[in-house]
Amino acid sequence: MRRFLLRRVAAVPPTLLAVSSLVFLATQVLPGDVARTVLGREADEGSVRALRHDLGLDRPLAVQYASWLGHFVTGDWGTSYTLRVPVRALLLERLGHSLFLAGFAFLLLVPVALALGLLAGLFHGRALDRLVTSTTLALGATPEFVTGVVLLVVFSVRLRWFPASAQPRPGHDGLGDTLWHLALPAASLVLVCTGYIARHVRAGTIAALEGAHVRAARLRGLSSPRIVVRHVLRNATVPATSALGVQLQYLLGGIVVVELLFDYPGAGALLLRAAQDKDLPTLQASALVLGALYMLVVLLADVVHRLLDPRIRSEAAA
Numbered sequence: 001m002r003r004f005l006l007r008r009v010a011a012v013p014p015t016l017l018a019v020s021s022l023v024f025l026a027t028q029v030l031p032g033d034v035a036r037t038v039l040g041r042e043a044d045e046g047s048v049r050a051l052r053h054d055l056g057l058d059r060p061l062a063v064q065y066a067s068w069l070g071h072f073v074t075g076d077w078g079t080s081y082t083l084r085v086p087v088r089a090l091l092l093e094r095l096g097h098s099l100f101l102a103g104f105a106f107l108l109l110v111p112v113a114l115a116l117g118l119l120a121g122l123f124h125g126r127a128l129d130r131l132v133t134s135t136t137l138a139l140g141a142t143p144e145f146v147t148g149v150v151l152l153v154v155f156s157v158r159l160r161w162f163p164a165s166a167q168p169r170p171g172h173d174g175l176g177d178t179l180w181h182l183a184l185p186a187a188s189l190v191l192v193c194t195g196y197i198a199r200h201v202r203a204g205t206i207a208a209l210e211g212a213h214v215r216a217a218r219l220r221g222l223s224s225p226r227i228v229v230r231h232v233l234r235n236a237t238v239p240a241t242s243a244l245g246v247q248l249q250y251l252l253g254g255i256v257v258v259e260l261l262f263d264y265p266g267a268g269a270l271l272l273r274a275a276q277d278k279d280l281p282t283l284q285a286s287a288l289v290l291g292a293l294y295m296l297v298v299l300l301a302d303v304v305h306r307l308l309d310p311r312i313r314s315e316a317a318a
């Protein structure tokens with residue numbers, strides 16, 4: 001495990017360097033002139049050239065990249081062209097909102113997916129198994145913006161059980177009210193991600209039920225609930241750890257659409273707005289921070305998978 005961690009951690013700096021290069025180059029090919037976008041179409045050419053010079057946009061790309069990366073590493077992420085506020089404070093605030101929504105959705109996702117996968121595996125080949133499998137497969141194939149719109153129409157417009165916006169009302173920012181406003185955005189993410197995890201849990205449950213240790217437990221006269229809790233559940237959740245990591249990565253990407261749909265002030269919405277406004281400091285910092293967060297999630301998922309699965313540890317030791 002120590003060697004594995006050292007190898008993965010050592011790969012982080014060059015990977016982030018490559019990501020930063022791609023992020024910087026991608027922002028340079030955005031259509032339109034940044035200075036013209038900031039000043040407006042009515043600005044004269046002299047003002048546009050002066051702003052380009054003040055922003056350093058007239059320097060060679062290599063010089064711009066080195067300056068941006070050097071400032072970013074030291075904590076200076078620049079100032080937003082459109083909002084006129086420090087990018088670091090703005091992005092960290094929005095990132096906190098996104099992580100809160102993703103964490104809330106993840107806390108809902110884990111028990112729901114585990115329960116459905118376990119039920120499908122325990123009733124393998126029966127009607128309940130077919131119902132759970134087909135339903136979760138259909139939901140997983142539906143984009144989150146479609147499920148989000150359906151949830152909005154049904155539960156917000158028709159039934160009026162939940163608010164259409166994910167932002168709490170002024171003066172009602174308690175935890176209960178916040179989670180109430182986040183119910184539909186989190187549900188739209190959970191519905192899309194549940195099927196993938198449930199299929200892994202189902203496969204692990206079926207494999208565990210066919211294992212020798214379960215047959216031995218039955219011969220000893222253990223009850224079915226005890227067998228499920230002591231022998232099936234853990235072996236069924238091991239294959240799901242990698243799936244959980246994959247879906248957590250998906251949450252970080254799919255949350256962008258959900259934030260826009262439910263008017264939620266998260267990092268994903270900030271990233272898209274920065275791309276529309278050609279706000280390069282905000283866009284570059286957001287993309288790089290989200291990329292680093294994505295890598296961290298992948299690393300944590302691999303570590304948890306190795307800790308839970310003794311077969312991987314034994315293969316690594318061999």
